[in-house]
Amino acid sequence: LLAHLRREAALKNFPPGPRRWPVLGSLPSMPGTLVHQHAHRHWLPRYGTVVGLTLPGGQDMVMVCGGEEVIAILNHEHCQLRPDVFLARERAFGKRLGISLADGPHWTEQRRFTLRELRDLGLGKSKLEGVILDEANATIRAMVADGPKLEPNFLFNAPVLNVLWWMVSGKEFARGAGSTLDERSRKLLVVLNQAMRHKKIVTAACDNFPILKYVAPEWSSYNEIYKPIFKIQDYLREEIQEQRLKGVGDSYMLKYTEEINKGRPGGFTDENLIINCLDMFTAGGESTANTLSFCLMYMGLYPEVQARVHAELDAAIGGADKTVTMSDKPNLPFLEATLLEVIRSNTISPLAIPHMNSQDIQLNGYTIPKGATLMLSMWSVLNDKKHWGDPEVFRPDRFLDKEGKFTKDPWLIPFGIGKRNCIGEAFALQVAFIFFSNLMNRFTFTLPPGSERPSTVNVQAGLTVTPPEYSIIATPRVS
Numbered sequence: 001l002l003a004h005l006r007r008e009a010a011l012k013n014f015p016p017g018p019r020r021w022p023v024l025g026s027l028p029s030m031p032g033t034l035v036h037q038h039a040h041r042h043w044l045p046r047y048g049t050v051v052g053l054t055l056p057g058g059q060d061m062v063m064v065c066g067g068e069e070v071i072a073i074l075n076h077e078h079c080q081l082r083p084d085v086f087l088a089r090e091r092a093f094g095k096r097l098g099i100s101l102a103d104g105p106h107w108t109e110q111r112r113f114t115l116r117e118l119r120d121l122g123l124g125k126s127k128l129e130g131v132i133l134d135e136a137n138a139t140i141r142a143m144v145a146d147g148p149k150l151e152p153n154f155l156f157n158a159p160v161l162n163v164l165w166w167m168v169s170g171k172e173f174a175r176g177a178g179s180t181l182d183e184r185s186r187k188l189l190v191v192l193n194q195a196m197r198h199k200k201i202v203t204a205a206c207d208n209f210p211i212l213k214y215v216a217p218e219w220s221s222y223n224e225i226y227k228p229i230f231k232i233q234d235y236l237r238e239e240i241q242e243q244r245l246k247g248v249g250d251s252y253m254l255k256y257t258e259e260i261n262k263g264r265p266g267g268f269t270d271e272n273l274i275i276n277c278l279d280m281f282t283a284g285g286e287s288t289a290n291t292l293s294f295c296l297m298y299m300g301l302y303p304e305v306q307a308r309v310h311a312e313l314d315a316a317i318g319g320a321d322k323t324v325t326m327s328d329k330p331n332l333p334f335l336e337a338t339l340l341e342v343i344r345s346n347t348i349s350p351l352a353i354p355h356m357n358s359q360d361i362q363l364n365g366y367t368i369p370k371g372a373t374l375m376l377s378m379w380s381v382l383n384d385k386k387h388w389g390d391p392e393v394f395r396p397d398r399f400l401d402k403e404g405k406f407t408k409d410p411w412l413i414p415f416g417i418g419k420r421n422c423i424g425e426a427f428a429l430q431v432a433f434i435f436f437s438n439l440m441n442r443f444t445f446t447l448p449p450g451s452e453r454p455s456t457v458n459v460q461a462g463l464t465v466t467p468p469e470y471s472i473i474a475t476p477r478v479s
């Protein structure tokens with residue numbers, strides 16, 4: 001209690017927010033999931049766009065839920081650290097490793113190296129495009145075989161992970177929704193799928209009270225969350241060893257190994273390699289796969305938009321039996337606008353990964369003390385009424401200019417901006433474009449007659465948001 005009172009007294013000009021209790025902090029007022037929706041509905045009208053909170057144990061936390069304020073923090077030179085949370089160390093051998101939850105000089109080196117290798121290994125190259133197209137075609141074949149009625153939730157997880165697996169391990173056999181994978185890769189994908197679907201991954205009780213890991217590992221979801229993560233680490237370690245024994249090929253794993261062998265400074269170790277790979281799978285798999293599930297749902301909800309996408313495809317591609325490639329993108333501005341409007345409307349990553357400030361900073365006249373956890377609502381940027389006018393309306397035309405060309409809005413930042421922006425943006429957009437365009441060229445998507453319209457608000461929370469459970473009918477189009 002004394003510690004709590006002392007901390008409260010030291011907080012000068014802290015943003016207003018729900019009551020902060022000793023030990024529990026603001027936990028009693030925190031929603032279990034979908035924090036961005038709760039902040040928008042309940043906190044914003046009462047406290048404004050900058051809300052002061054405390055985590056159990058006394059860590060200061062500030063929720064920022066105004067578009068301008070979020071952009072200011074993302075660009076702020078003193079707000080580029082990550083808080084030292086339980087999840088960060090627990091998934092990384094007790095250390096701050098990897099990219100997404102680390103900071104400091106090692107993070108700079110690991111991020112720079114990974115960005116360069118991702119670019120060199122695949123992005124913008126025809127080989128990656130070929131792998132993505134193979135996966136898209138395998139998915140289309142499976143949809144025809146399983147259809148016409150499909151459950152799109154999780155339909156795209158395996159194909160997206162397969163492409164990521166190819167980037168990381170260089171294995172070319174990762175094709176066909178997992179069917180031709182070797183035993184280890186198959187197991188890895190199964191466990192990754194399980195880990196990504198875990199709804200409590202960012203709100204589990206063991207994150208706030210680490211002692212529960214020892215005294216109540218089942219109840220606190222510790223076993224459920226971390227056992228799959230440890231299995232993934234084991235599979236990755238075995239794969240790295242196998243690749244090193246073979247020693248040929250151009251994979252991220254082998255390129256990284258070369259740096260370890262050269263003794264490159266900046267944290268180049270086996271452990272960091274494992275966590276960098278884990279980062280790419282966890283940050284990139286679910287988000288990209290969910291984008292595609294949402295795309296089908298929106299096509300079912302907005303048949304008039306779908307008809308315009310089809311008309312554009314027919315004019316530019318000329319047949320449902322043809323393959324759409326990245327070179328067709330300039331001729332498909334409405335399709336691109338539709339894809340980005342799905343990403344904007346639903347904000348697949350509604351919160352950025354938490355940031356932390358290295359100095360006291362001022363925001364909207366409040367003081368945020370050094371070392372606070374900054375929760376940034378990306379949703380509030382992509383749904384800001386002042387900027388977008390009618391953010392609640394699904395309107396791809398907002399991204400087209402008078403000539404019908406695609407124009408990027410500076411507030412369209414679903415991947416973040418600044419020093420901590422997403423390293424997988426180009427990859428995710430390429431996968432999403434190739435899948436979405438080819439699926440649209442091959443099928444018409446309709447909601448089953450008499451079924452309830454799936455909600456765009458009652459989404460499911462996990463690492464990112466997932467559509468509600470829904471079915472869709474995929475009818476093959478005739479050329």
Ligand code: HEM
Nearest residue numbers: 100280283284287288349352353415416420422423424428
């Ligand atoms: C639709 C797909 C995706 C969306 C919407 C998305 C969104 C985001 C967002 C909002 C952030 C946080 C930015 C911040 O904290 O300021 C982020 C970070 C990150 N993303 Fe993505 N992402 C996607 C796909 C991917 C993919 C495919 C990969 C891997 C290849 C990836 C890897 C990462 C990593 C490693 C970070 C942490 C960067 C850092 O802390 O320096 N993401 N992403």
